[in-house]
Amino acid sequence: xxxxxxxxxxxxxxxxxxxxxxxxxxxxxxxxxxxxxxxxxxxxxxxxxxxxxxxxxxxxxxxxxxxxxxxxxxxxxxx
Numbered sequence: 001x002x003x004x005x006x007x008x009x010x011x012x013x014x015x016x017x018x019x020x021x022x023x024x025x026x027x028x029x030x031x032x033x034x035x036x037x038x039x040x041x042x043x044x045x046x047x048x049x050x051x052x053x054x055x056x057x058x059x060x061x062x063x064x065x066x067x068x069x070x071x072x073x074x075x076x077x078x079x
Contacts, residue, residue: 007050014045026072
């Protein structure tokens with residue numbers, strides 16, 4: 001991973017997410033088995049243990065890497 005061992009860059013990734021998307025944002029998430037579900041965020045994006053940008057999601061125990069979460073925007077819901 002290009003950002004490994006660069007917590008300041010990973011924190012910037014979290015900060016950018018938090019600036020664009022509020023808690024409660026509709027998202028899709030790619031689960032461990034490869035299936036994709038739609039849910040909502042229940043936290044801000046955070047840096048976990050200085051090495052993983054993550055976010056907590058409604059209806060899911062634990063957190064997921066931001067790289068596996070995609071915001072559902074108005075364009076995605078209409079087309």
